[in-house]
Amino acid sequence: MVAAAVKARVEQVYREESRRILATLIRLLGDFDLAEEALHEAFFVAVERWQQDGVPDNPRTWLVSTGRFKAIDVLRRRARFNASRPLLLAQLEALEQADWSDEDVEDDRLRLIFTCCHPALAADAQVPLTLREVCDLTTEEIARAFLSAPATIAQRIVRAKAKIRDAKIPYQVPSLAELPERLDSVLRVIYLVFNEGYSASIGAQLTREDLTREAIRLGRLLMELLPEPEVMGLLAMMLLHESRRVARTSPSGELILLDDQDRSLWNGEMIAEGCSLVERALSSRRFGPYCLQAAIAAVHAEAPSVDETDWEQIVGLYDVLLRAVPSPVVELNRAAAISKRDGPLAGLILVEAILARGDLLDYHLAHSARAEFCRQLGRVEQARAAYQRALELTQQEPERRFIEGRLKALE
Structure with a gap:
């Protein structure tokens, strides 16, 4: 029973925290593949150690620390047999001396998104790389979202990782001066993450709450950095759609169309916040596609019923979009x-x-x-x-x- 409980807890932590842990390990190690190897090693160790010592108070910090030490072991082994030993020793020394705390972790995923969306990377690789590394979507799920072959998507991801490594692309949120030119790619990534969570492309469940929740969290982080109208619009659109999530399926998981949803189940707080953001964004007169989609969602959200929906206004907004x-x-x-x-x-x-x-x-x-x-x-x-x-x-x-x-x- 203890082993089963610990295994269940490890699986829960993996579902809820693995992408955040991976983002921190990538920052510490500067290597996607090494970070992924360290992540899986850390969770493997957790299954055994947590049975003996109990689940730590802060599992995420424990797993980052364990993954870091596992990566150090890997680099030591490589340094013994690799011709580029001086480079590995320098990487090892930097890793051993790296100073970090759990307080540094919160915006690591935002740093990772901006790294994956760096302009030095091919445009058609930025979003697939981010969806794979930041959100743990499978290559097949990403390929479906892009209507592409999985092998094509996998090749783009491999090339992008190599480019980040070889070009030493910095793992950081850009300066305020650089943010606007980097914004479109990041908005597109968060939008696609939310879409995959709102209507999963494959599987037994209609929605993936972990992805919609993460997309909204990233949208809030981005808005703190750059409260531009389109950032407000994207966040508003996500909140307004997410407000309906509970009503979109029956207790047994069956799909319920918008016309048949129980609107009393819609989340009023999310609707109020989303509508307020839409008003702020539209009042700027500098709105774009995300603001327009949010405005459409707001008209739906404010209608008491399907019959009372202002379809004329929705059609007009679609014309502009x-x-x-x-x-x-x-x-x-x-x-x-x-x-x-x-x-x-x-x-x-x-x-x-x-x-x-x-x-x-x-x-x-x-x-x-x-x-x-x-x-x-x-x-x-x-x-x-x-x-x-x-x-x-x-x-x-x-x-x-x-x-x-x-x-x-x-x-």
Whole structure:
């Protein structure tokens, strides 16, 4: 029983703290691969030592310290047999003399994000590297988010790590003067982390609260550094969407669409904070795509019911967003809003036009939207075919069960 309890505690700490521990180890070691090796060694030791000595008061500090000493052992072994011994000895000496405390740890993940988004790295590698190292998304999850092959994503990550090592890219938050030019990549990373948490690309659960919570925490840290309108907009959008998380699934984990959600379950504090941030951001007159998405979420959040939602305003905001960021996904969302305003036929015409261009053919939500419009119009065979295509494309279990339920109802 003791061994099982300790193992469960180690697994809990890994889920909650491993990325933060890794970020600190990367700062201390200056080497991604060595830090990952040290992280896993530390958790391996924890399983045995915590059974003997008990779980420490501060597991994160214990694991960072243990990982650091394990890395020192690795470097000592390498120094004995490596031709570049002077360099390894210098790295070893610096590591042994490194001074750190748990107080330094809190913003390590923000430092790591800015390192992964450094302009010296290829643009198409920055976000995948951050999602892998900062958020522990698998290569497959990242590839799905980017509609790319896992091997392509893995290659980008390996090259980016090598570039950081060889170019000695500093592990630090940039100065205030440098922040604006580095901001877009970081905002995009936090946005994608939140999206993966809000609607997991694969797996048994609809959401991953650990990722949405971490994205919001990083958004708050970033806003302390740079309270720009788009930072406010991103944080507002995340808070407003997260406010609905509890209502998006039934107690058994089944998907509940926005129309059917119990709005009394929505988090009023998050809605109030998010709406306040939206007002501040829009009043600056310097808003961009994140502010516009937050404004759309705010209109939804403030509506007492689906029928009382201001669909005219939402469509107008999507029109502005589409001009700012031309995107078939934005077009799809706009089509859904237009269907609420003008009826399912109007939405169907727009979605079929997107698919006819060859856009979103492998995006399950596009086929789900087409199926829903066809269902509402009584076009049963077309609805069935579209739902079937959506079912083939989705890898998330709650969405699969929802689509299967729709198909069964059509019978």
